[in-house]
Amino acid sequence: VADAEHPRKLTGVVVEDARGDRRMVPGAVVFSTMPIQSLVRGLRPTLPAPPDIYAISEGLEYRDFITVGLLLDRLTLQGADGPLLDNWLYIQDPRVRVGRIQLFHNWSPYLIKDPGKAWIGLEYFCNRGDDLWSKTNDEMIRLALDEIERIGIGHRSTSRDGVVIRMPRTYPAYFGTYGQFSTLQRWVDQIENLYLIGRNGMHRYNNQDHSMLTAMVAVDNLVAGRTDRSNIWAVNTEPEYHEERSR
Numbered sequence: 001v002a003d004a005e006h007p008r009k010l011t012g013v014v015v016e017d018a019r020g021d022r023r024m025v026p027g028a029v030v031f032s033t034m035p036i037q038s039l040v041r042g043l044r045p046t047l048p049a050p051p052d053i054y055a056i057s058e059g060l061e062y063r064d065f066i067t068v069g070l071l072l073d074r075l076t077l078q079g080a081d082g083p084l085l086d087n088w089l090y091i092q093d094p095r096v097r098v099g100r101i102q103l104f105h106n107w108s109p110y111l112i113k114d115p116g117k118a119w120i121g122l123e124y125f126c127n128r129g130d131d132l133w134s135k136t137n138d139e140m141i142r143l144a145l146d147e148i149e150r151i152g153i154g155h156r157s158t159s160r161d162g163v164v165i166r167m168p169r170t171y172p173a174y175f176g177t178y179g180q181f182s183t184l185q186r187w188v189d190q191i192e193n194l195y196l197i198g199r200n201g202m203h204r205y206n207n208q209d210h211s212m213l214t215a216m217v218a219v220d221n222l223v224a225g226r227t228d229r230s231n232i233w234a235v236n237t238e239p240e241y242h243e244e245r246s247r
Contacts, residue, residue, distance in 0.1 A: 033198035056184045059177030065170035066124040068144035073158035075118045096147040098122045137164040172203040210236040
């Protein structure tokens with residue numbers, strides 16, 4: 001909601017609950033992690049983007065995501081010295097559609113009740129409305145069970161439970177109108193008390209650490225009275241690779 005006296009300033013946001021009821025939440029500062037496309041749509045009609053800016057926003061594209069969680073008695077695949085210690089496995093086998101498998105039980109012992117079992121997540125990259133997204137939960141679980149057998153990760157006979165989570169707009173895409181994104185960025189940055197942060201908020205494929213860092217930098221700017229947002233947009237633009245592999 002725009003400030004009538006300061007049209008480049010927000011006075012709060014309108015939120016809608018699960019029942020469809022709306023209410024105004026006032027605020028002096030707004031941090032947005034929602035997809036920029038949704039943000040620009042939501043600024044209407046109080047702070048509408050010019051037609052060219054709106055067109056850029058509408059032309060941004062995303063990749064959607066499905067995770068199928070499987071609770072197994074054990075994994076068929078083992079490491080050289082025993083159980084796999086990997087956090088995730090990237091799958092390059094053309095016979096399956098899964099792109100990556102998370103081994104949740106290796107991220108933290110608190111992610112699984114029985115440490116003797118395996119809790120994994122098969123990750124599928126898709127687009128809303130395609131054949132993967134349109135499958136029922138039971139169909140996705142059956143597909144995941146088929147695929148762990150095909151690549152030798154596990155066996156369906158050891159499966160104890162399954163869950164499906166669909167996440168739209170998980171990955172901001174660097175095609176569509178992304179080549180004009182800087183024009184959209186400059187327009188949004190003119191809203192003086194609005195800070196874009198996070199992966200979807202900035203339409204940038206940052207990992208979790210960098211996404212959180214953008215929020216920290218935004219708060220630092222606010223405390224310091226800095227209005228320039230260039231240091232927020234500069235997060236994760238360094239050429240160095242930040243992750244290291246350890247044994």
